[in-house]
Amino acid sequence: MKAFKASLFGFGALMALTMMSCDPKTAPVELTASGLNPAKFDTVVNGDTVRLYTLKGDKGMEVCITNYGARIVSMMVPDKNDSLVDVVLGFDNIAQYMEKTTDYGSSVGRYANRINMGRFVLNGDTIQLKQNDKHDGRDHCLHGGGDTGWMNQIYKAEQIDDQTLKLTIVAEDGENGFPGTVTATTTYKIVNGNTLDITWEATTDKPTIINQTNHNYYNLSGDFEEPAGGLNQWLSVNADSFTVADDSYMPTGEIRAVEGTTMDLRTEHAIIDGLDREYDQVANANGGYDHNWCLNTKGDDTKVAATLYSPKTGIFMEMFTNEPGVQVYTGNFQGIQGEENVVRKHGKHYPQYISVCLESQKYPDSPNHPEWPSPVLNPGEKYYSHAAYKFSVK
DSSP: OOOOOGGGOOHHHHHTSOBOOOOTTTSOOOOOTTOOOGGGGOEEETTEEEOEEEEEOTTSOEEEEETBTTEEEEEEEEOTTSOEEEOBOOOSSHHHHHHHTOOTTOEEOSBOSEEGGGEEEETTEEEEOOOOBOSTTOOBEEGGGGGGSGGGSBOEEEEEETTEEEEEEEEOTTGGGOOSOEEEEEEEEEETTTEEEEEEEEEESSOEEOBOEEOOOBOTTOOSSSTTGGGGSEEEEOEEEEEEEOTTSOEEEEEEEOTTSTTOOSSOEEHHHHOOTTSHHHHHTTSSOEEEEEETTTTOTTSOOEEEEOTTTOEEEEEEESSSEEEEEOOTTTTOTTOTTOOOGGGOOOOTTOOBEEEEESOTTGGGOTTSOOOEEOTTOOEEEEEEEEEEEO
């Protein structure tokens, strides 16, 4: 699969690419249930086709996905009034995704989250990765290299049926410094009506590391413009401890108990009610959560890892995963630092703290902590990661 730097394409240049759309004089525009126009996602980049794919569950759930970054664009689920609500952030056209190089809804790889100074040792060899996350000289590798990571590359798509989409990428040896040619798949499937099931699989021809996740930004109220509205959601995380981070978001190696701290999310409550902005970890993260919790589920993906709930819509989401950790991010940098006037899906302007991410993962910087669950993948092995997001009403 050809890789390219999305940041090289401005909006004007993108519009010069081949775009495919229906002639409104000959055919009506068929919008998705979330109001997306699929034609606004149809293009060809360096010979690779990009488009929008739609999955539909038998209980009304709809998930729209583009193979650009294997990303979820919209997710419609029923609320307490049996009306469909879009519960994820995003853009409504491919041009903005490519111009902004955002992680909204993407399938992150080759390594989700951070690696300290972009450096680790594998089988005695020191590997230097792209350093795209800069903090006053402490420059880390974040999300596999950011704008040149998998979230901004084009996957080969195969829609297996109305409920299933399989996306495949081939990452070359040396991409952003990572060793090994890796073939990886992300499979999205709607199961049991209102559950989005995600599986990631990968193989390699050289020893490497891999840690994939989905980067949906959730707001179960469906109101993406309420000031700090994401913090009004009720959150729980099934974890007795978390990995302590410094002010560059890098784990220090300490695993700290949540007991008696603002990090204790074991009992469901409104995020805003339990958020102590003077606590050192929250202060380091710009007044919100951006941390890895060490799950009590121990890899058992039949046990609930985390929940999210909106009293406004009654929508309740349960998360399951076989991974040892979950990163909770509360949109601490949304709507600030030049992002105030960016127009997103359906003309919305997202404010700070408008959403919550729940990212299944190995712990951040695991390659530099051999005592933690290993992200190493060797030839002849198959990487397998699983997460599911089950929606209901209460």
